[in-house]
Each structure stands twice: as structure tokens, then as C-alpha cells.
Amino acid sequence: MKKSAETFLTALILSSIFLSTACEHDVNNSNQDETQEQAQLIRDNVSDPAVCGSCHPNHYAEWQQSMHAYAITDPIFQTLSKIGQERTNHELDQFCMKCHTPFGSLMGETKPGFRFENLTPLAGAGISCDVCHTLGDIKRGEGGTSFHVDGIRRGPIADPVANAFHESEFSGRYKDSHFCSTCHQVKSPDKSFDIETTNLEWSLSSYVLPGIECQTCHMPTYSGKAATTGPVRDNLHKHTFVGVDYPLVDFPGREETIASVQQLLQNSAEMTVEAPMQVEPSKIFTVSVTINNSQAGHNLPTGAIFERQMWLEVNLTDHATGASYFSTGLLDDNGDLRNYHSDFVAAGHISEDSSLVLYNGKTIDATGRETLFFWEAASVENNTIPALESRRSEFTMSAPVGTRELTLSVRLRFRSFPPYVFREIGREDLISELLIFDMEAFEQSIRVQATKL
Numbered sequence: 001m002k003k004s005a006e007t008f009l010t011a012l013i014l015s016s017i018f019l020s021t022a023c024e025h026d027v028n029n030s031n032q033d034e035t036q037e038q039a040q041l042i043r044d045n046v047s048d049p050a051v052c053g054s055c056h057p058n059h060y061a062e063w064q065q066s067m068h069a070y071a072i073t074d075p076i077f078q079t080l081s082k083i084g085q086e087r088t089n090h091e092l093d094q095f096c097m098k099c100h101t102p103f104g105s106l107m108g109e110t111k112p113g114f115r116f117e118n119l120t121p122l123a124g125a126g127i128s129c130d131v132c133h134t135l136g137d138i139k140r141g142e143g144g145t146s147f148h149v150d151g152i153r154r155g156p157i158a159d160p161v162a163n164a165f166h167e168s169e170f171s172g173r174y175k176d177s178h179f180c181s182t183c184h185q186v187k188s189p190d191k192s193f194d195i196e197t198t199n200l201e202w203s204l205s206s207y208v209l210p211g212i213e214c215q216t217c218h219m220p221t222y223s224g225k226a227a228t229t230g231p232v233r234d235n236l237h238k239h240t241f242v243g244v245d246y247p248l249v250d251f252p253g254r255e256e257t258i259a260s261v262q263q264l265l266q267n268s269a270e271m272t273v274e275a276p277m278q279v280e281p282s283k284i285f286t287v288s289v290t291i292n293n294s295q296a297g298h299n300l301p302t303g304a305i306f307e308r309q310m311w312l313e314v315n316l317t318d319h320a321t322g323a324s325y326f327s328t329g330l331l332d333d334n335g336d337l338r339n340y341h342s343d344f345v346a347a348g349h350i351s352e353d354s355s356l357v358l359y360n361g362k363t364i365d366a367t368g369r370e371t372l373f374f375w376e377a378a379s380v381e382n383n384t385i386p387a388l389e390s391r392r393s394e395f396t397m398s399a400p401v402g403t404r405e406l407t408l409s410v411r412l413r414f415r416s417f418p419p420y421v422f423r424e425i426g427r428e429d430l431i432s433e434l435l436i437f438d439m440e441a442f443e444q445s446i447r448v449q450a451t452k453l
């Protein structure tokens with residue numbers, strides 16, 4: 001335990017102070033003295049996660065490998081936020097930081113031009129324990145901008161046992177999706193529209209009525225102790241927050257996270273393929289593929305859909321020779337899908353994949369062009385699949401005369417980022433870390449036979 005009894009007392013004395021930066025300018029544009037005062041208040045009453053870990057070892061170990069812990073270490077975040085500051089002449093200011101490191105922002109550590117390696121442990125912890133357990137007003141889509149720095153940790157336990165470090169208080173809102181809406185609904189910098197809409201998608205789904213919240217799926221329960229000195233409880237909540245991302249750099253639990261992402265993605269959708277068992281030589285036939293978003297409590301994919309790629313790969317080959325008669329969803333030599341983002345398609349070296357089915361989003365800027373920098377978007381084109389809904393796609397193909405047996409294989413594939421994005425932002429060094437996950441797979445033989453008269 002790091003905190004002395006003295007600071008604990010100070011925390012109690014300060015218990016009536018409610019730190020609010022409802023207007024973000026309070027933090028950014030406040031004079032030096034105010035920021036200093038505010039930073040001190042936070043430092044006195046908020047701790048970095050290692051401190052919590054001494055009494056909450058389970059939660060700490062789980063959190064350490066979560067994307068919430070990674071939010072500032074994330075090399076793509078670091079690169080993109082720097083590009084954002086450059087391209088907007090620092091107008092972005094605290095826009096990214098108020099969600100990715102709310103305390104870093106409020107303590108004045110993330111002023112334009114700051115260096116990630118100079119952040120204090122609390123700021124560098126990104127979405128730390130106290131970001132969630134001292135969160136004040138929940139302002140949908142505006143990030144962590146207000147906190148109760150009164151030393152009390154609020155949570156879902158109605159009868160917490162006392163401890164010497166902090167007061168505990170029950171709060172019902174930790175069970176609600178609305179709690180997550182603070183950050184999982186991302187408004188554009190000018191607040192004119194929503195760029196990421198995970199919370200909205202959930203609120204329009206039929207998961208709302210039966211009370212299936214974000215926490216139900218992303219914080220599964222288990223039995224154990226909430227704190228080393230507390231009783232065994234049968235409803236602790238896992239804090240690994242598995243989604244589709246995994247660390248691209250060395251990070252606690254990386255291999256375990258990759259395995260969990262694979263498992264989640266394999267349990268996200270159902271694929272139904274309709275194809276004939278027998279076809280006639282050189283005659284066109286149709287294969288249809290239906291994807292049902294059967295498990296995600298929001299669109300599939302959701303969140304940063306302009307970076308995610310979920311797509312269909314369909315191959316029709318000759319069983320005997322392996323010759324290909326139809327294909328879509330294959331990659332070029334850079335590992336990119338063969339659409340207009342492929343360097344090889346653009347250079348005319350390979351033909352465009354005209355059958356490509358890609359479930360993702362596109363951020364469009366004010367001139368109507370696609371931008372890879374989402375803060376420049378004026379609108380978002382969304383081609384994702386809403387919760388419990390299906391998308392059907394048809395492909396036409398044929399086999400030449402002389403073929404006897406065909407193999408049809410179909411896969412639903414996913415990756416967090418495409419290589420062209422990493423090239424565009426100068427992070428070619430991380431392309432080798434990109435993994436493709438197979439969500440669904442199907443294979444069938446098709447006989448080729450002329451109908452006998």
C-alpha cells in the first residue's frame with residue numbers, strides 16, 4: 001500500500017470536492033495554476049493500478065492484459081494521435097486523450113507536443129481502474145471528462161467489507177451499458193455526428209429488453225475474492241474486456257489475448273452456404289452465402305469499423321488439378337484485399353476483385369473522398385451487420401467442360417487492420433504482427449455431369 005494515512009485523511013477532507021471539467025477547455029485552456037491544482041487533486045486521490053493490485057490481484061492481472069491498459073501503449077494510437085495533431089495544427093488537442101488517458105489529459109500531461117515516454121505511471125495506464133471506479137457524470141460519447149475525486153471507490157458490490165485504503169460505495173450504474181457509452185460512442189471533434197456507434201447499435205437491438213448489457217458479454221462472471229481480505233463471492237466480473245484487438249507489441253498476456261480473440265470471433269456469427277451438389281459443364285450456377293450476426297450485441301463488426309475488415313473468401317477449384325475457376329477475397333502480394341486500396345490493382349498489375357464482399361465502414365471527408373483519418377470525417381458509410389440480422393450475398397460461377405469434380409470452399413475472415421493503413425501511417429514495421437482470424441469455414445464437393453436425356 002503506497003498511500004500514507006495522511007493522504008488518506010486529505011482524501012476524506014476533499015470528499016466534498018467534485019472535480020468536473022464539463023467544459024474540456026477547463027483543462028486545456030485553464031491557466032497554469034488551475035491545471036496544477038487539479039493535477040495535485042488527482043494525484044492525491046487517484047492511484048495507478050499497481051496500488052489497487054496489492055489488494056485486488058485478480059482484477060489487476062486481468063486489467064493488465066486488457067485493451068484498456070493498452071490504450072496509451074498502443075503504437076497505432078501513438079502514431080495516429082501524433083498525425084492528428086500535425087494535420088490539424090494541434091486543434092485536436094485533448095480530443096483523443098480524454099478517452100484513451102482521461103487522467104493524463106486532466107493532469108495536463110498530454111498537452112500538444114508531449115512525449116509518450118514521459119507520462120507518469122497513472123497517465124500511462126490509460127483507462128486505469130480509477131478512470132472507471134471514480135467516473136463522474138456519464139456524458140455519452142464525450143470521454144472521461146468528470147470524476148469524483150473524493151477517495152471513494154464505487155462499484156457493483158452492495159455489501160463491501162471495509163478496508164484501510166478506501167471507502168467503498170455501491171452504485172447501480174456499473175451494471176448498465178450506459179456506463180460504457182462514455183467512450184464507446186465516439187462523437188466527431190466538432191460533436192456534429194457520431195463516428196463510432198457501438199452503444200447506439202446496442203440500444204437499437206433486441207438485447208435491451210431482456211437486459212443483456214455490454215457487461216453481460218464482455219465481463220463474464222466467476223467465483224473468487226473481490227479483494228484479498230474480502231469474502232469469496234460468486235459474481236466477480238472479468239476485467240480482460242476481450243474484443244477483436246490484441247497487442248501489436250510485447251505486452252502482458254499477449255498470447256492469451258490472441259487466443260481469446262480467436263475464440264470470441266469464432267462465436268460471433270453463423271454462416272450458411274447454399275450451393276448445388278451437381279452442376280452441368282460450362283453452365284453458370286449460383287452460390288449464396290448468408291452471414292447472421294448471431295452473437296454480437298451490436299453491429300458486426302462495430303466500433304472502429306473504418307479500420308476493421310471482415311470479408312468473404314470464396315474459392316471454386318478443380319478437385320483433381322487444383323485449377324481455380326472462381327475466387328474472391330484473396331490477398332495481393334502486400335497482403336491487401338484486391339480492391340482500390342491495393343497498390344497492385346492501382347498499378348494495373350492485377351485485376352480488381354469485382355465480387356468482393358467486405359463488411360466494414362468508410363470515413364468520408366467534406367470533399368466526398370474516403371479518409372483514413374477518422375477525425376477528418378464528415379460522414380461514415382456503414383456496411384456492417386446489425387445485431388441478429390443477416391446479410392446474403394450471391395456469387396455466380398461455372399466449370400469448364402472436362403471437369404469432373406469441384407471443391408467449393410468459403411471462409412468468413414477478419415482482421416483488425418489492413419496493411420495499407422499501416423503503410424499510409426508509416427508503420428510498415430508492424431505489418432508482420434497482423435493476424436487474420438477465420439470466423440467460419442465451409443467446404444463442399446460439387447459433381448460436374450451433363451444431364452442425361
Ligand code: HEC
Nearest residue numbers: 052055129153155156157160161163165168169226227230
Ligand atoms: C488495502 C486493500 C485495498 C486496496 C489498496 C484497494 N482496495 Fe478496493 N477494496 C478492498 C476491499 C477489502 C474491498 C471489499 C471487497 C468485498 O467486500 O468483497 C474493496 C472493494 C472495492 C470495490 C468495490 C466497491 C463496491 O461497493 O462495489 C472497488 C470498485 C474497488 N475496491 C476499487 C479499488 C481501486 C480502483 C483501487 C486502487 C485505486 C483499490 N480498490 C485499492 C481493498 C482494497
Ligand code: HEC
Nearest residue numbers: 180184199202213214217243244268296297300301302303
Ligand atoms: C450479446 C453479447 C454482446 C453484447 C451485449 C455486447 N457485445 Fe461487444 N462484442 C460481442 C462479440 C461477439 C464481439 C466480437 C465481434 C464483433 O467485433 O462485433 C464483440 C466485440 C466488441 C468490440 C470490438 C469490436 C470491433 O469490431 O472493433 C467492442 C469495442 C465491444 N464489443 C464493445 C461493446 C459495448 C460497449 C457493448 C455495450 C453497448 C457491447 N460490446 C455489447 C458481444 C457482445
Ligand code: HEC
Nearest residue numbers: 052056059060063127128129132156174175215226236237
Ligand atoms: C473500463 C472500466 C473498468 C476498469 C478499467 C476497471 N473496472 Fe472494475 N468494474 C467495472 C465494472 C463495469 C464493474 C461491474 C460489472 C458488473 O457488475 O456487471 C466492475 C467491478 C469491479 C469490482 C467488484 C467485483 C467484481 O468483479 O464485480 C472490483 C473490486 C473492481 N471492479 C476493481 C477494479 C480494479 C482493481 C481495476 C484495475 C486493476 C478495475 N476494476 C478496472 C469497470 C471497470
Ligand code: HEC
Nearest residue numbers: 067071074099100144180182183214218241242243244245
Ligand atoms: C474512459 C473510456 C472508456 C470506458 C469508460 C470504457 N471503455 Fe472500453 N475501451 C476504451 C478504449 C479507448 C479502448 C481501445 C483501446 C485501444 O486499443 O487503444 C477500449 C477497448 C475496449 C474493448 C476491446 C475492443 C477491441 O477491439 O478489442 C472492449 C471489449 C471494451 N472496451 C468494452 C468496454 C465495456 C464493456 C465498458 C463498460 C463496462 C467499457 N469498455 C468502458 C475506452 C473506454
Ligand code: HEC
Nearest residue numbers: 076077080081095096099141143183184186302303304307
Ligand atoms: C469518445 C472516446 C474516444 C475518442 C475521443 C477517441 N477514441 Fe480511440 N477508441 C475509443 C474506443 C471505445 C475504442 C475501441 C473501439 C473498437 O475496438 O472498435 C478506440 C480504439 C482506438 C484504437 C485502437 C483500435 C483501432 O481500431 O484503431 C486506436 C488506434 C484509436 N482508438 C485511436 C484514436 C485516436 C488517434 C483518437 C483521436 C484522433 C481517438 N482514438 C479518439 C474511444 C475513443
